[in-house]
Amino acid sequence: MSLTPTVLTVVKNADEQREAEQVLAHAAGLLAPVFEKVDYLTRVGQPWEEIVREGETGRYDLIMMGQRQSRPLLTRIRGLVTQKVVARTTLPVLIAKREARPLRRILICDSGAQSPTLMQLFRERLPRILAQATDVTVLHVMSQISAAPGVRGADLYATAEELMQANTPEGSILEQDVSYLAQINLRTRAKVRHGLVLDEIADEARSDAYDLVVIGAHRDEGLPRFLLDDLAHELVLDVERAILVVR
Known part of the structure; x- marks a missing residue:
């Protein structure tokens, strides 16, 4: 095509x-x-308004943007154009950072908190990106703050393997994601980190030579604004790799 x-x-x-x-x-x-x-x-x-308006014409599957370096304090106060676009568009947004290179090694941060999951959205809307990958890490962050009701205390400190073996909701999502990726012949691993979601995703993105970090985002309807700010809004600024925001 x-x-x-x-x-x-x-x-x-x-x-x-x-x-x-x-x-x-x-x-x-x-x-x-x-x-x-x-x-x-x-x-x-205004750049963000015109980008969102053009994106909403229905002609596009993806918005791709660069991100300029700016003074950190000024950026925190005013927000970047990329952050404003991510908060308002209905399209996935790919934000290019650092040098251009093939998107071979991908980190997918799948919380599994929503239906469909991030992996489902990713493979339905942007399968060509996965087709170019060689290996994928699926990350879930176990956080006391964001944990669903009924999560056992021991699960908050469990490894990916332990969550999958215990068939917890988080383990089931990881297992589904890994199974799908294995079917398309990608080297895959499931990983769990423990702590604050924002910090752990940013730290994991820095810890390895990922070419792309994939996160989910939600429109403002039904979601407290501070959650969007803490996750997609802040990660767009803090993650140093190319970042894809999928909804």
């Missing part, structure tokens, strides 16, 4: 059209050898 990407650049004022043309010309130089056809668009307005 042929792919026709769209390159969008947003300027805040109409008199910045020349700068927009330079950005698109640079993109064309990079993409022309790869794709038979590419659409190029310029919008005037």
